[in-house]
Amino acid sequence: MSEEEFVQRAAAGDEAALRRLLLAHHDQLAATIARQLPDDLRRTISADDVLQEAYLVVFRKIRVFEPGQPGGFHAWLTTIAEHRLADLIKGHRRAKRGGGLTQAELRVGNDDSAVIDMLQMLAANSRTPSRKARMDEAMAAVQAALENLKEDNREALSLRYLEGLSVAEMAERMGRSEGAVHMLCTRGLQSLREELGDLSRFLSSLP
Amino acid sequence: MPPTERENSERAQRIQRIVDECLARQVSGQIVSYDQLIAEHPQLMPELGEALRKLELIDRARQRAREANDRN
Numbered sequence: 001m002s003e004e005e006f007v008q009r010a011a012a013g014d015e016a017a018l019r020r021l022l023l024a025h026h027d028q029l030a031a032t033i034a035r036q037l038p039d040d041l042r043r044t045i046s047a048d049d050v051l052q053e054a055y056l057v058v059f060r061k062i063r064v065f066e067p068g069q070p071g072g073f074h075a076w077l078t079t080i081a082e083h084r085l086a087d088l089i090k091g092h093r094r095a096k097r098g099g100g101l102t103q104a105e106l107r108v109g110n111d112d113s114a115v116i117d118m119l120q121m122l123a124a125n126s127r128t129p130s131r132k133a134r135m136d137e138a139m140a141a142v143q144a145a146l147e148n149l150k151e152d153n154r155e156a157l158s159l160r161y162l163e164g165l166s167v168a169e170m171a172e173r174m175g176r177s178e179g180a181v182h183m184l185c186t187r188g189l190q191s192l193r194e195e196l197g198d199l200s201r202f203l204s205s206l207p
Numbered sequence: 208m209p210p211t212e213r214e215n216s217e218r219a220q221r222i223q224r225i226v227d228e229c230l231a232r233q234v235s236g237q238i239v240s241y242d243q244l245i246a247e248h249p250q251l252m253p254e255l256g257e258a259l260r261k262l263e264l265i266d267r268a269r270q271r272a273r274e275a276n277d278r279n
Binding site: 182 | 260
């Protein structure tokens with residue numbers, strides 16, 4: 001089956017076709033995004049983080065994608081991924097400036113970015129005592145949720161988002177491959193999101 | 208001795224077949240354990256593990272999209 005046929009099937013609602021397409025395009029897309037990552041955020045945002053968010057949009061929007069000329073699907077994917085990259089960069093820049101996220105700015109619900117934002121804020125606030133008091137409730141919840149994770153998932157998230165290690169550094173520290181480290185982070189974020197539940201319940205304590 | 212181009216191609220095709228079978232089984236409603244697939248094909252590591260890691264990332268996005276659609 002040609003790529004165009006897979007695209008047509010995916011746009012018609014065939015999820016297996018869409019998953020196969022995403023798998024086929026993943027490496028090229030990851031390389032494109034990796035080249036655009038700002039130097040100062042390479043340790044905290046990976047191309048896989050961006051693509052995880054981009055694929056969420058793809059699964060929600062594939063029904064409205066109109067297969068056109070060859071290459072159109074990859075161009076569409078790239079546009080979505082670049083927009084998500086821009087969003088993640090904005091979120092991390094805000095966190096670096098002091099974590100002053102408002103209720104409107106913090107994406108709520110089924111979104112790893114919100115969990116990552118909260119981890120970033122935990123890291124920022126643990127270094128800034130003056131801000132700690134006003135976010136105690138939310139940050140205590142994140143800390144408690146972290147404690148409930150499996151040890152290797154907790155270690156991976158802590159090294160990545162609290163200590164800010166790169167994936168390569170984590171792999172060396174943990175004695176695992178970079179792929180295994182990515183997997184631990186992916187599963188850890190999923191578990192953390194499940195532990196935290198609806199993030200909106202913490203928002204009343206945020207500035 | 209390093210693998211030949213043909214051996215590399217056959218290896219990639221085997222991995223693609225395993226991934227396609229995995230997708231087909233999931234579409235039919237079966238639960239597929241990626242860890243078990245890796246255990247069944249240690250000779251195809253690390254490439255198979257890398258393909259399944261990407262598939263897991265894709266699957267997670269799919270699951271989140273479903274949950275978001277269910278909420279809306």
